[in-house]
Amino acid sequence: MAAPNTSQKMKAVRWHPPSFDIRVESIPVPKIQDDDDAIVKVSLAALCGSDLHIYRGHGGVDKIHTCGHEFIGEIVELGPNYGAHSQGRPALYSSLKLGDKVVSPFTVNCGECNVCRMGYTCRCPLGALFGSPALEGGQAQYVRVPKAGGTLFNLSDSQSWPSGLSAEMKHKALAGLTDSSLLMLADILPTGVFAALQAMNHPKVLPALTGRPWPANFFPGDASITMLPEDRVLTFAIIGLGPVGLCASVSLLDMLAAQPLPFQVIAIDPVDSRREKAMAVYSEIDQAGKGTGKFVTYDIDDARKAVEASTGGVGCTAVLEIVGNPSAISLAYDLVRPFGAIISVGVHGAPPMPFTGRQLYNKNISFDFGRCPARAMFPMAFDLLVKRQDVFGAVGGPGSLVDRIVGPDEAPEMYKAFDQSKVGKVVFDMWK
Amino acid sequence: MAAPNTSQKMKAVRWHPPSFDIRVESIPVPKIQDDDDAIVKVSLAALCGSDLHIYRGHGGVDKIHTCGHEFIGEIVELGPNYGAHSQGRPALYSSLKLGDKVVSPFTVNCGECNVCRMGYTCRCPLGALFGSPALEGGQAQYVRVPKAGGTLFNLSDSQSWPSGLSAEMKHKALAGLTDSSLLMLADILPTGVFAALQAMNHPKVLPALTGRPWPANFFPGDASITMLPEDRVLTFAIIGLGPVGLCASVSLLDMLAAQPLPFQVIAIDPVDSRREKAMAVYSEIDQAGKGTGKFVTYDIDDARKAVEASTGGVGCTAVLEIVGNPSAISLAYDLVRPFGAIISVGVHGAPPMPFTGRQLYNKNISFDFGRCPARAMFPMAFDLLVKRQDVFGAVGGPGSLVDRIVGPDEAPEMYKAFDQSKVGKVVFDMWK
Incomplete structure (x- = not known):
């Protein structure tokens, strides 16, 4: 955990314009630039579906930069603002130490502004996305983390973050979790949990969950209309079964299993291998985690038929859209019921929304768009990680979320294979 | 309250294609067509902003029909399904009597399907909008109400609908409320209440209201980030100060006055007379109804500056969009904060949504679109009507919601003046 020699070079996975050009290069290790910075020695870094936007040249980007926004490692250098003189700042400024194991959310957040304090950490005005032109990424042996005292999760200090679990359980869980799980x-x-959480707590989903018709979940008077047991149909669709879609599936199943109603989760992807992976993940979940529901996978055409048939033509209670393109959000519209909720965590780009105002008015559609505030979602995500070690613990099995761990030299090949849906979640061991 | 002689003729306000052609005509009184029908003798019918969509020829409509979807009157004829043999059906099928005073929501709803039982009454599959090609409207001396036992509110039987008020208070209130208020x-x-209710209960608005940052309103663990008092800024914008916008303003103010935080409601309309009316309505509200907040009106440019200045550039907690066109929904996008909620009850038409996916992703925008389930919102709306008789009780004053009550022969002129924002809410006394 010695600070790196800053004249030293390191391996980094770099994107070159205009597209599909990933190179493994030797570049200088990063230095502390701002007093709030930390330098993290990266043990593992992962490849994410949203890395493909820039990879494919869809990001409007022309700057060569180090890729990657998912990384875990240890603190090897801290700026001068860390230590005892950081009173009144986020706790990590005083508690973070060299050698601490940390995981970073995919964006920087200061933790000290109005946006961060409201929990909307991914939209911090001082924030930036790792692995973008604004900030060098984590697919490197070292990475500079700005505002690290607001950004990082300190996995070495389980007292520093709240959770539904006791400190003892957290400590025990941390000892048993591999870095690739963490x-x-x-x-x-967190993005999968964010999608599921928004779906389960949407005001228009509450009537089915609580049995109190609109607006009785908010208005203290009695409802003038009484729901029948058969009205409480919980049909959720998840569009996109890449790694985030799998996490959303596991999270949604976990939340649905905690309530007594029967439910159905219709998981949709056109790629056979992704549907197979989703079913294998589902098979790893124990019976308690499956609740009184069922989880089924379909390609797009069959999903349309299944929703039509199983809801009597009404449509889904809510749809989780985890792809981020016009055809996915259009499918969500088609599948959701009137007064249904569409939760979109897919990273959408330049195309316009494919809806007229009349379509949205006529179906009383609700949307929640956007990026997960991963820093704020960390405690919930951590608890799920611990609870569902059956799913998140293994590497390379048919039901494991991580497909393979490879050295950085394989990055160009892995980007290509991931872009073509030929591999699942790929993790780079930056020192392999 | 004798049943009308069905060979008799009646006055009706009729729309003729292609646009801007309103005629007062003598047509046959409607007959019972279905066993669930009722015939209502209309005392008052109102002109609504959404009537202007068809008036202007924007509705894609070419069928001559009777206008109007807001009416109050008395039951003069009931189909054979009413009375003692209606057990198991909505209560009104057995309790509704000739001579009862009724108000109808603007759409028919059966009250017996899954959609109705969930409270989403405006999307009943058996429903139809009054004053559309699908169903003759209420700007006539008589109107046929399909599925009247599911649709109507029986104002003569205050036991038949729940409320936060006692039966005695409801009875007393009914005696004091004029038909033009009812x-x-x-x-x-109800549409104004629906807009305000959705804004006040949106999951992304809750952090400011409760002081619990995202996701602590849903996750039982502690929040890792603590909000400060100054983070709980409640800035709401209302775009569109026609009659629905005024109702939304009164409803939102009522809800905000019930909580302790200071707040600001920025009410926006380009038309000077509408802003003046909004301020006059606000002046009618007593101090208890104003809470610890302020209500200000601006035109569009000044509203942009006011939101920028008063929120430090962050934007509004939520925006209520009550116009229904691309420029209004674009303004809502510009004014709302990241992780803000846009509640749109404006009747949108054929234009596409003026947003790219990236714009919505990048600002973590939430939308709730669509029509008010007026039947389900009736109890809440009734309670507000009673509570705010200072605003809803008068006709023709500077702070009254109803601008004037005129005979049906003035309909062509009133449609024209309303279309040009030269009059406020117009009510037709169909027998004047």
Whole structure:
């Protein structure tokens, strides 16, 4: 955990314009630039579906930069603002130490502004996305983390973050979790939990969950209309079964299993291998985690038929859209019921929204768009990670979320294979 | 209350294609067509902003029909399904009597399907909008109400609908409310309440209201980030100060006054007279109804500056969009904060949504679109009507919601003046 010699070079996975050009290069190790910075020695870094936007040249980017926004490692250098003189700042400024194991959310956040304090950490005005032109990424042997005292999760100090679990349980869980499992906390697991949480707590989903018709979940008077047991149909669709879609599936199943109603999760992807992976993940979940529901996978055409048939033509209670393109959000519209909720965590780009105002008005559609505030979602995601070690613990099995761990030299090949849906979640061991 | 002689003729306000052609015609009185029908003798019918969509020829409509979806009157004829043999059906099938005073929501709903039982009454598959090609409207001396036992509110039987008020208070309130006040229950008041209710209960608005940062309103563990008092800024914008916008303003103010935080409601309309009306309505509200907040009006440019200045550039907690066109929903996007909620009850038409996916992702925007389930919102709207008789009780004053009550022969002129924002809410006394 000695500070790196800053004249030293390191391996980094770098993107070159205009597209599909990933190179493994030797570049200088990063230095502390700002007093709030930390330098992290990266043990593992992962490849994420949203890395493909820039990879494919869709990001409007032309700057060569180090890729990657999912990484785990240890603190090897801290700026001068860390230590005892950091009173009144986020706790990590005084508690973070050299050698601490940390995982970073995929964006920087200061933790000290109005946006961060409201929990909307991914939209911190001082924030930046790792692995973008604004900030060098984590697919490197070292990475500079700005505002590290607001950004990082300190896995060496389980007292520093709240959770539904006791400190003892957290400590025990941390001892049993591999780095490749903990790395899921950087993005895909909190993003999946964020999607499921928004679906389960949407005001228009509450009537089915609570049995109180609109607006009785908010208005103290009685409802003038009474729901029947058969009205409480819980049909959720998940569009996109890449790694985030799998995390969303596991999280949604976990939440649904905690309530007594029967439910159905219709998981949709056109790629056969992704549907097979989703079913294998489902098979890893124990019966308690499956609740009184069922989880089924379909390609797009069959999903349309299944929703039509199983809901009597009404549509899904909510749809989780985890792809980020016009055809996925259009499918979500088609599948959701009137007064249904569409939760979109897919990274959408330049195309316009494919809806007229009349379509949205006529179906009373609700949308929640956008990026997961991963820093704020960390405690929930961590608890799920511990609870579902059956799913998040293994590497390379049919039901494991991490497909393979490879050295950085394989990055160009892995980007290509991931872009073509030929591999699942890939993790780089930066020192292999 | 004798049943009308069905060979008799009646006055009706009729729309003729292609646009801007309103005629007052003598047509046959409607007959019972279905066993669930009722015939209502209309005392008052109102002109609504959404009537202008068809008036202007924007509805894609070419069928001559009777206009209007806001009406109040009395039952003069009931189909054979009413009376003692209606057990198991909505209560009104057995309790509704000739002579009962009723107000109708602007759409028919059966009250017996899954959609109705969930409270999403405006999307009943058997429903139809009054004053559309699908169903003759209420700007006539008589109107046929399909599925009247599921649709109507029986104002003569205050036991038949729940409320936060006692039966005695409801009875007393009904005695004191004029028909022109009660007519607000047909559409504009429940629609305004629906907009305000969705804004105040949106999951992304809760952190400011409760002081618990995202996701602590849903996750039982502690929050890792603590909000400061100054983070709980409640800035709401309302775009569109027509009659529905005024109802939304009164409803939102009522809800905000019930909580302790200071707040700001920025009410926006380009038309000077509408802003003046909004301020006059605000001046009618007593101090208890104003809470610890302020209500200000601006035109569009000044509203942009006011939101920028008063929120330090962050934007509004939520925006209520009550216009229904691309420029209004674009303004809502510009004014709302990241992780803000846009509640749109404006009747949107054929234009596409003016957003790219990236814009929505990058600002973590939430939308709730669509029509008010007026039947389900009736109890809340009724309670507000009673509570705010200072605003809803008068006709023709500077702070009254109803601008004037005129005979049906003035309909062509009033449609024209309303289309040009030269009059406020117009009510037709169909027998004047």
